[in-house]
Amino acid sequence: MGGLWAGCSGRTFPFETPAGLAGTVIGLIACCVQGALHCSGAACAALAGFCCLPGIDSISVHHMKNLRLLSVLLLLLTASCNSGTPGGSGAAGGAATVSADDPAAVAALEQAGFSLKKDAAGNVAEVSVSADQDVATALQRLAGLHSVTVLRLGGPGLKDEAMQPLAALTSLKRLDLTDASSLGDGTLQVVSGLPNLEALILRRSGFTDDGLKHVRGLKKLRAIDLRNTNATDAGIAHLEGMQSLVDVQLEKSKATDACLKSLAKLPLKSLNLNYNTEISDAAMPVITGIASLEQLQMEATRLTDVGLQDIGKLKNLKRFGCRLADVTGVGVAKLAECRELTRLELRETSLDDDGLKALKSLKKLAFLDISECRLVTADGIPELAALTGLTYLELREIKKVRDESFAALATLVNLTELNLEATRITSESVPVLLKLQKLERLHLAGTQLDDAGLVQLGQLATLKYLDISNLGATDETIAKLRAARPGLELKVN
Numbered sequence: 001m002g003g004l005w006a007g008c009s010g011r012t013f014p015f016e017t018p019a020g021l022a023g024t025v026i027g028l029i030a031c032c033v034q035g036a037l038h039c040s041g042a043a044c045a046a047l048a049g050f051c052c053l054p055g056i057d058s059i060s061v062h063h064m065k066n067l068r069l070l071s072v073l074l075l076l077l078t079a080s081c082n083s084g085t086p087g088g089s090g091a092a093g094g095a096a097t098v099s100a101d102d103p104a105a106v107a108a109l110e111q112a113g114f115s116l117k118k119d120a121a122g123n124v125a126e127v128s129v130s131a132d133q134d135v136a137t138a139l140q141r142l143a144g145l146h147s148v149t150v151l152r153l154g155g156p157g158l159k160d161e162a163m164q165p166l167a168a169l170t171s172l173k174r175l176d177l178t179d180a181s182s183l184g185d186g187t188l189q190v191v192s193g194l195p196n197l198e199a200l201i202l203r204r205s206g207f208t209d210d211g212l213k214h215v216r217g218l219k220k221l222r223a224i225d226l227r228n229t230n231a232t233d234a235g236i237a238h239l240e241g242m243q244s245l246v247d248v249q250l251e252k253s254k255a256t257d258a259c260l261k262s263l264a265k266l267p268l269k270s271l272n273l274n275y276n277t278e279i280s281d282a283a284m285p286v287i288t289g290i291a292s293l294e295q296l297q298m299e300a301t302r303l304t305d306v307g308l309q310d311i312g313k314l315k316n317l318k319r320f321g322c323r324l325a326d327v328t329g330v331g332v333a334k335l336a337e338c339r340e341l342t343r344l345e346l347r348e349t350s351l352d353d354d355g356l357k358a359l360k361s362l363k364k365l366a367f368l369d370i371s372e373c374r375l376v377t378a379d380g381i382p383e384l385a386a387l388t389g390l391t392y393l394e395l396r397e398i399k400k401v402r403d404e405s406f407a408a409l410a411t412l413v414n415l416t417e418l419n420l421e422a423t424r425i426t427s428e429s430v431p432v433l434l435k436l437q438k439l440e441r442l443h444l445a446g447t448q449l450d451d452a453g454l455v456q457l458g459q460l461a462t463l464k465y466l467d468i469s470n471l472g473a474t475d476e477t478i479a480k481l482r483a484a485r486p487g488l489e490l491k492v493n
Contacts, residue, residue, distance in 0.1 A: 098147055105144025112138035123147035131157030143168040154179040160186030167193050176201040185211030192217040201225040209235030216242065223247035233259040243267060251275055260286040270295040281307030288313045299323035305331035312337030321345030329354030336361045343367040353380030360386040371396035382408035394419040403428040410435045422446040427453025434459055445469035451477040458484025467491040
């Protein structure tokens with residue numbers, strides 16, 4: 001039997017004596033406990049043939065009780081082999097076998113207009129539909145799909161009472177109900193029973209604050225998206241204590257400063273409070289206490305320099321945005337204490353030249369948007385030259401960006417996208433642009449480049465997109481650009 005046992009090589013199992021039988025039982029149990037028994041067909045056959053081994057017929061009646069005990073053990077081991085092999089009810093290694101999808105269910109869903117995406121095994125992994133008409137009958141067919149991990153449902157043809165079939169999707173990890181405005185609390189009650197759900201998107205759906213109590217049962221939920229909903233502080237309070245949550249999206253909800261108390265002890269990495277005008281500096285002491293935060297979005301809130309005084313406590317912060325906020329260089333200097341920042345969105349803020357100077361300390365910054373920051377002057381623009389790690393820079397509608405100030409930015413050789421729309425640069429800045437040889441997307445609409453300057457941009461070897469709207473480029477210039485860069489996406493009007 002030696003070749004049929006893993007981890008038992010060198011062992012012998014004598015059967016002629018009581019001690020031998022006892023040793024055999026102990027040895028078999030040890031092999032099973034250690035996971036050493038290879039449940040192959042050959043091993044099962046060898047075990048089943050135990051009673052035919054030499055010397056077994058010489059065992060006295062005195063030893064029969066021991067033999068019966070061993071026989072029972074062998075039967076149990078044989079049953080274990082049958083359940084652990086690919087031909088049994090389980091897959092090798094203990095993984096559960098996934099049943100194949102019902103072909104009739106797949107056909108019915110496709111006929112009803114559902115989009116299905118299959119995995120490598122040929123089973124449906126993703127299902128999506130935007131239903132204008134009632135699809136209750138088709139939804140019942142979801143029970144015939146056994147590997148669905150992503151489900152997207154939207155449109156007015158969906159009703160709470162038709163959502164019970166979702167309960168069968170026990171493998172579901174992501175449920176997107178964006179624009180399912182007719183779905184509400186009844187659907188959330190069904191969803192609460194999905195044991196493996198990790199992401200729940202409820203954007204523009206019809207639930208109430210009370211309905212959000214059902215999400216508390218989702219023990220693996222990592223992300224919840226409540227953007228563009230009527231969720232108030234009362235509904236958000238149901239998220240309190242959900243220690244699996246790392247991403248909460250509240251953009252354009254009804255959240256106020258008070259809701260942050262419910263989120264204060266969550267291990268959040270991402271928090272989106274954009275366009276909640278009742279969020280103010282008063283929320284910041286709680287927010288800066290969430291040390292795990294890596295992304296914080298506060299566009300169009302009532303954030304000011306006062307609220308940013310302790311932002312430096314967020315040592316892991318990588319992305320921050322506060323578009324339309326009244327944040328000046330004083331606040332930006334505090335932001336610069338977050339040395340892990342890679343993405344910063346300050347569009348339409350009160351950013352000034354002092355703020356640009358403060359940004360120089362952010363050595364990891366790769367994405368910077370300071371469009372429409374009208375307090376920035378020509379003296380401040382050259383400060384950006386120190387940010388040599390930038391891959392994205394947006395200077396749109398900063399009128400003080402002229403040839404003289406832009407010249408200093410020739411150091412930004414890692415840029416892949418640059419937006420200079422409605423700035424005052426002319427063709428004199430083309431030599432600077434040509435030094436940015438990694439550019440893939442360049443926005444020059446509304447600048448003052450002429451045809452002679454535009455033609456030279458064909459020398460940008462990696463350029464894929466070029467916006468020259470409202471520059472009056474001639475057909476000849478456009479033709480030369482297309483000839484120089486075949487496949488270039490060119491926006492002219």
